[in-house]
Amino acid sequence: MRVGLFGGTFNPIHYGHLRAAEEVREKAAMDKIVFIPAGVPPFKSQEAASAKARLEMTGCAIADNAFFELSDIECRTPRTSFTLDTISELIRLEPHNSFFFILGVDAFLELPLWHKPDQLVSLVSFILISRPGFHFSDLSESPYLITSRKQMRELEKSQPGPIEISLTGGGSALIVAVTPIGASSTGIRDDIRDGRSVRYLLPPEVQSYIINNGLYRK
Numbered sequence: 001m002r003v004g005l006f007g008g009t010f011n012p013i014h015y016g017h018l019r020a021a022e023e024v025r026e027k028a029a030m031d032k033i034v035f036i037p038a039g040v041p042p043f044k045s046q047e048a049a050s051a052k053a054r055l056e057m058t059g060c061a062i063a064d065n066a067f068f069e070l071s072d073i074e075c076r077t078p079r080t081s082f083t084l085d086t087i088s089e090l091i092r093l094e095p096h097n098s099f100f101f102i103l104g105v106d107a108f109l110e111l112p113l114w115h116k117p118d119q120l121v122s123l124v125s126f127i128l129i130s131r132p133g134f135h136f137s138d139l140s141e142s143p144y145l146i147t148s149r150k151q152m153r154e155l156e157k158s159q160p161g162p163i164e165i166s167l168t169g170g171g172s173a174l175i176v177a178v179t180p181i182g183a184s185s186t187g188i189r190d191d192i193r194d195g196r197s198v199r200y201l202l203p204p205e206v207q208s209y210i211i212n213n214g215l216y217r218k
């Protein structure tokens with residue numbers, strides 16, 4: 001099976017995440033997408049709802065999609081979740097699957113700050129998705145990219161579908177353009193805190209969960 005692993009804080013999950021996952025499934029021929037909410041996110045602990053709440057919101061959001069799965073692998077432990085450990089464990093549990101780690105361009109550019117990023121790049125293939133405010137050619141700023149900015153632009157022009165590129169250390173990435181949806185969890189939290197509507201930015205079930213549990217209010 002080709003399995004897309006979609007990690008994130010999901011604080012809260014929104015349509016930007018969900019639509020991107022659906023398009024990756026289709027465009028990159030994944031058999032399933034596994035959503036992995038971070039337990040104790042290494043970088044974003046301050047405004048985070050509890051791991052339990054983020055896990056439950058993600059569960060509500062994906063419940064009606066037979067190709068989407070929820071993993072609590074990172075939420076089960078009180079320790080900080082490192083992606084390298086999570087993916088190593090998933091590979092150990094299901095050695096016959098091919099795993100692809102899904103990241104937005106913004107997140108991939110921050111990869112050098114992660115725990116043992118060189119090992120992660122050698123361990124798993126990446127799927128890099130577009131996100132409003134970032135261009136695929138920005139990826140050339142990453143130390144893990146071999147392709148130059150100019151080559152990236154040319155590839156984008158010449159290939160309508162997913163583009164496969166090589167990363168340093170023998171790694172590889174599939175670049176997948178998804179429908180631009182400018183939602184961000186930070187924006188949603190700000191809207192809720194300031195009393196603005198978040199309707200149509202996230203599934204109604206997630207919105208109800210946030211209201212019922214009084215999340216993100218002042």
Ligand code: ATP
Nearest residue numbers: 008009010016020103104107131181183184185186
């Ligand atoms: P925050 O605003 O708190 O930083 P976020 O909206 O970026 O949160 P995360 O849970 O940090 O959400 O994101 C998980 C993954 O989803 C990251 O790889 C990120 O790049 C990607 N992602 C988030 N929002 C979008 C979006 N609107 N379109 C495409 N990818 C997205």
